Amino acid sequence: MSLINTQVQPFKTEAFVNRGVKGEFITVSDESLKGKWSVLIFMPAAFTFNCPTEIEDAANSYEEFKKAGAEVYIVTTDTHFSHKVWHETSDAVGKAKFPLVGDPTHKLTKAFDVYIEEEGLALRGTFIINPELMIKTAEIHSDEIARDVSETVxxxxxxxxxxxxxxxxxxxxWKEGAKTLTPSLDLVGKI
Known part of the structure; x- marks a missing residue:
């Protein structure tokens, strides 16, 4: 069954975020996503190879996400404690100003159908969620292929x-400001 246009399941977990001089631990839940657009980016694990490149890419686009009224959440099956150390020891991950969400119970990765049972890790999954907690896009692929965050934007x-x-x-x-289409009988066979 597709997750598209389904409601985000209730969840509650901890995250590390560094938005200023000092980082902090925060609670992230389905309630945190309500009322704004959210982007959940699942990654296999902290201290891996491709993951820091994706976090850096998301950090470089973070102002665009904020300008669009969206929050970014990076999710791995690690703990928020691991994310704190990862943030402090990796120059790429250190650029993140968005929450690095721990999912050590795997509840979130299972709810988004990105959990790899045999490995205890997550696949690379990207989900855009509307303010009513409906999943509007889902991209899931194998862990050896990193994403381009500009496409997520x-x-x-x-x-x-x-x-x-x-x-x-x-x-x-389609890019913001470009022409869109109004589906109609008149367009059938004309595009």
Whole structure:
């Protein structure tokens, strides 16, 4: 069964976040996601190879996410304590100003269907969630392939546009401000 247009299941876990001079531990739950757009980016584990490159990519795009009214959450099956040390010891991860969410119970990774039972790790999964806690996009792939966060930003903006403009669809490679389509009988066979 697809997770698209399903409700985020209740969850509650701990995260490390460093938004200023000093980091802190915070609680993240389904309630934390309510009322704003959220992007959950699942990764296998802290202290790995591709994961820091993706966190750095997300950190470099964080202002765009914030400008779009969205919060980013990086999730691994580690603890929030591991994330604190990872943040302090990796230059790439140290750029993160968004929560690094621990999921040591695997409840969150299982709820988003990215859990690898044999390894106790997560697949690379990216989910865009609307303010009503509905999952609007899902991208899941094998762990050896890192993502390009600019595509996540594009999908977030497309999801926000279609939410604000019912009846419109965003064509392939749509960028903010570009022309959209209004599906109709007149368009069938004309595109």
């Amino acid at each position: 594009r999908k977030l903006k497309a999801a926000q546009f279609t939410a604000a403009n019912p009846g419109q669809v965003c064509p392939a490679k």
